[in-house]
Amino acid sequence: MSRSPSMPPAASTERIEDVDVSVEMQGSFLEYAYSVIYSRALPDARDGLKPVQRRILYQMSEMGLRPDRGHVKSARVVGEVMGKLHPHGDTAIYDAMVRMAQAFSLRVPLIDGHGNFGSLDDGPAAPRYTEARLAAPALAMTENLDEDVVDFVPNYDNQLTQPDVLPAAYPNLLVNGASGIAVGMATNMAPHNLIEVVGAARHLLTYPDASLEHLMEFIPGPDLPTGGTIVGLAGIKDAYLTGRGSFKTRARVSVEAISARKTGLVVTELPYLVGPEKVIEKIKDGVNSKKLSGISDVTDLTDRTKGLRLVIGIKTGFSPDAVLEQLYRYTPLEDSFNINAVALVEGAPQTLGLRELLLVYVNHRIAVVTRRSAYRLARRKERLHLVEGLLVAIVDIDEVIQVIRASDDTEQARLRLIDVFDLSQVQAEYILELRLRRLTRFSRIELEAERDQLLAEIAALEKLLSSTGAIRNLVSEELAAVADKFGTPRRTVLTEAKPSIAGVSAAAAKRNAAVLEVQDIPTRIFLSCTGRIARVDLLVENESQPQRIVPPQRRSKHDAVLSSLETTSRTEVGAVTNRGRLIRFSPVDLPVMPPTSIQLAAGVRVVDYLVLGRDERVLALVSLETERAIALGTRQGIVKRVTPGDWANRPDFEIIALKPKDEVVGAAQGADDDELVFVASDSQLLHFSAAGVRPQGRAAGGMAGIKLAAGTSVVFFTSLSVGDAESAVVATVAIGSEVLLLPDFGSTKVSDFSEYPAKGRATGGVRSQRFLKGEDAISVAWVGPAPARAVAPDGTARALPESGSRRDASGVMLDAIIGAIGAQI
Template identity: 55%
Template sequence: MARRKGTQTKVNPAAFDQPGAHVFDNPVKTEIEDSYLEYAYSVIHSRALPDARDGLKPVHRRILFSMNENGYRPTHAYVKSSRVVGDVMGKYHPHGDTAIYDAMVRLAQDFSMNVPLVDGHGNFGSPDDGPAASRYTEAKMSPEAMLLVGELGEDTVDFRPNYDGSLEEPSVLPAAFPNLLVNGTSGIAVGMATNMIPHNLGEIIGAARWLINHPGASLDKLMEYVPGPDLPTGGLLLGLDEVRRAYETGRGVVRMRAKVETGPLEGSRGRQAITVTELPYGVGPEKIIEKITDEVNKSKRLTGIADVKDLTDRENGTRLVIECKVGVNPQALLADLYRLTPLEQSFGINNLVLVDGQPQTLGLKALLEVFLAHRYEVVTRRTKYRRRKREERLHLVEGLLKALLDIDKVIKLIRESDNAQAAKDGLMKRFKLSDIQATYILDTPLRRLTKYDRIELEAEQDRLRAEIEELSKILDDESVLKKVVSSELSKIAKDFPTERRTSLIDGDLKEVLAASKPSGPLEIADDPCQVILSATGLVARTAAESEEASEARRRNGRVKHDAVAAVVHSTARGQILLVTNQGRAFKTDVLPLPVLPEQAGTVSLRGGMAARELVPLDKGERVVGIAPLGERGAGSPGLALGTRQGVVKICSPEWPVRSDEFEVISLKDGDEVVGATWLTDGAETLTFVSSGATLLRYAASLVRPQGLKSGGMAGMNLGADTEVVFFGAVKTDDDEHGEPMVVTSTGQSVKVTPFAEYPAKGRNTGGVRTHRFLKGEQRLTVAWVGPRPAGSTDNGSPVELPETDPRRDGSGAAHPGPDVVGHLIERD
């Protein structure tokens, strides 16, 4: 028999044994189309796409159902994952064990799901690595998973035969919370794919409850409850305009960005580093490191990185440290990292789900409506089941109570009956009982027919009638049904509180990316700048600028100022010395110091950095002075130090080359450095102020410079129970900065006096009185000497000082007084 070209012959082997058998021809095109459609339908419904009601694909649903059926619940001990996989494969999911185990692993990963449905024990993988084999891991259901399967035994969903018809499995789970929106999902079918992003459980429940009571709610109102996705790995989500588009149409693209911190590298004396603490969804540290390595070594598009370290662990979470090279602007480097590595990635939202067996793309409101419709049906079927069970029990209780009213007659009838059937027929006829009631009475032991049991049965009868009435209200009144669903969702949100992990940045995606793009050159020029120590102990620097720009600033009269304790000139890539009250000095880079934010007429020192963020200070140790290093310190006689016990020292600027930490003075027990000032040319005047309100000044040339190990020499002769409260070096011929002033405070009165009113004395003398105490005043709490004085509180808030008093031994003006005093400084 000849066949037409392009056809395929379908042959039934048994047909050859039958007389008059026929062979039917089928075109190849038709056969391929039919077979492919059957395959596509099978993949869509049986593998790739989730059901919009419970948010699960068949394999996930079968895993949870099998674990529940076998008792692997949260209260059960962990069981081998291989055992779970074997049960699922043998009973419900006739596919490869690897596919089943991979699906179960995802249900256990807290970096993949906001609410894990499997409680895994062992290595269940990371964003970079796969899990251990199923024979090495253990699992059981999580408490949240019980919310999906908890009502299966109450006729809440339809069941269907398993693959071989030997068992039954649920077509959908009852799902007490919107699992699809909370955990998201992804899958590739034939000709279509789904990619749903996770959300916060509490926010989704809040939106669902609002929709229950307001079915016509707008999308904008629902977004007040669900402002955007919430990813299990945290991070940033940019451009909520695109999120709204996805919520409206079911499709959209959102941009995820890692959460980072920039600042000094720990233990490196101020080197800059970018520390990644949260990564985009689905990205692991090893992927970042691999991409950075490729960009640095192969394409060479990424420069400025000295090293990358992965310090991620279970205790501290994600911690990826990217060390910058010296002189590299971390903000500019961060912009390149966002552009060239997975630290910034897109997520394409495609809410393709199965609704009544049909693939549909749904927005946020439609997804919530499908879930709520499912819950209404589940609660309705559950309520009918519970009412039916109570009605059946009430029927038995009523029959038993009838028997108890004439228990003697019942017993006599049973004893006189020939057999059980005759006894049942007699009970039904004489006491008007149903077949079920009569059978139950015959099966009831005599010990249940006491007076006490009758009281219990009557109480049970009343309770059953009340419960039936309540259940009937749910079935008869739709508003009551909605209230039940809402209250159950509310309880879930209360029992499983979840804090938002992902930070949302509002606006159009392009505008947000443009506004948030870090700027500035990658390599920072070594231009001059000023390093400032504030009166409250903060360290900062001014923006680096060329000498020409600095001179132009002076000519234009743009004076920026704030209360500071010390200022030294340096360069952006230079180093300075931080001196502490314990006589220690630390070398540190200038580049990591924060640049002071410029405001109208002032440079706010509140943008400074605490010194302990730069150097390892001991408890109670604080920075009291700063000094330049390198060429900026050339020609200076050294660092002038004054201590609490009146010791003075000029430390020669011969700093150790290989040591970043060293002592600049040997202190006696109980002593500490109260002031450390860098001398520019040695023409300064050294000044002590004691708590006994005496001031001593003498030329710095009277103090011989000494080496690091020296303990200094006697600087001020102190009276009994007094101590030094201020030490500094003052320039008396500095016309640019103005006349030096003396500020003293007792906490009740404050006095500002010209420094010129105090005569110079010899070293290690007592000085002259600078503040006459009033009644109740016993000591100075604050003192300071320098040009343009400015007072402030401990937190940096300005305090107005009184007018100048020409009397050096006056009492001052009544004033609560500042906590610290600094001076106003020009930015030059």
């Protein structure tokens, strides 16, 4: 019914009070700050857990999600925790749950997650897609909760209770660390190794007055889940002393040959909470902004089998160690970790050093064991009291039954049992509830055995509770058992800081940029007859005479030299192949042999160092920094000279147009007064002046070099300088083309090059070796400075006869095959 306008208004129930806004805001803010500090952001120093983490573990324990049970949906766990214990929202609960399941976040994960729980670069899947259960170490955090070891407090709506702190069978705060931002304060603590932390805690139990120095003998520094290297230990000691400090973590990086021609930095461990995608992004930004140099590419080869593997390619000519120092300065490969050890102690936030953290935990554990022992003692005394009453009843069982039958009701029976048998009310009540099947002779024996056992246990517990030292020993033994069960070896390496670009100013780093590049020093490159390539850095006598180079000592006992070239380590040179290609490369990444002991077998296979086609071989090394022409000889007797030109930005190119089925058999670089030498398979040797062959362009096909008989081909070609020609020798190996029943390795001879007269270009030359019976072809030939060196196909040395034979004489029979002939080093 509507009210008439003439009716008076109803009495108002509103109450308006005037308050000072500043006072109200101050009080409200303090309440909010206290709630955040105590109920959300900071861990308890005893169990190292924030309230949400503690509630998750407790609720999962109540749900029976043990390691031997199946996983359940994470959404179910989140719902149970939110509905019963933690009313702050599902996102906060799931985020805390995910972190406790991540092996890269916690040193000892507390939750066994199934599904996508995220990575260092990506977040986890939604809780409806993942499953979880408690990990085995979580059982050590929640064990004995049913034995009155900790206080229980009401939940948010006073309907249920929850533990104020977990028993924590190991120092979780130190082992797994913590991070959180409260109001006006924050905490950030690094993970440590469980075995080391337990060792320190046990030492403190034995020696309560132990100093920080003694404790650091057990805990030298943090042990991060992702490994890495900690450089500089001064900040760690500061943090252990005052609760505040910092240290630098570095990735674990090794310099490896990612291919025969390319060196790279391989990252297998990253600093704590740094993901590979973040590193790659920073490297790309640094390269684009010109802060980083010497990096060619970055490849992430991480997989579940091999783990983290980040490959950073280094450009030719740059020092990997120097590039790594740059990466430490400008990328998260080196990261800082600031320790701010703030935790709740008796409900108040405190900044704690290492000794204080261990002391709080040790005292907590002593209290847990004491309360557990007292609880067990009380339960055993209660049970002993009942067992003694049962024994009285069994001894006089007939009278007990008579008393009960003669009673009108249960209350009368209870009172009569107490009066007749001198029992307590609890004993009488227990006898009344006794089942008849317990009234056997065997049950009496069991009860007597149980009584004796209870008496022994009660005595042991009373002795334990009467001795503080015994309790401390028991705590120490239980800690040792936990360490044996869950402890793992240290992952993080601790080192003192070494000098790096990261420690200097930006201006100084710019001045030191030249250090990134490998020094350009004189070197000699060797190409062996078996296809291996290496270099020897030549030694300079003194700085005042930089052009006088000390030649390397010749101690090679394996292989022979097909071609060699003196250059510098950063100068580009060319490799001429049998396909008529010239491939440019820098010798900076070649294996370096010591000048005192050159072993060509230590070199890298040239097919691995250069990109070669099928059946393509490198025949000679040439300089691209000179105008001396490159002379080429082909299998079909063609000769060509080509002068190095402007070949910039061309990694490889053809320097002769070959006819079908033709290939280059030899190449050498020389002057116009050099002698060009051909050796044909029919033993004909021809040499003529290089001046008779005019240089041509790259696309030319050359001109006639030697006139070949039908069915023959060129087996060797070279260019000899005037000085080398005077002391040169000719070494040849003759074989037969028919297969014989007996082993026949052919014959060989060595003669002086001076015995061979020069002929005109495009003529047939003169005979270099007379064939023996059954021989019809030259398989191997070589012309060059004495002494010649013969090797087997695998590079093993073979003996050659002394030089001095007539040019057309026959050879000496061989007892082993000769695969190639070349020069000695």
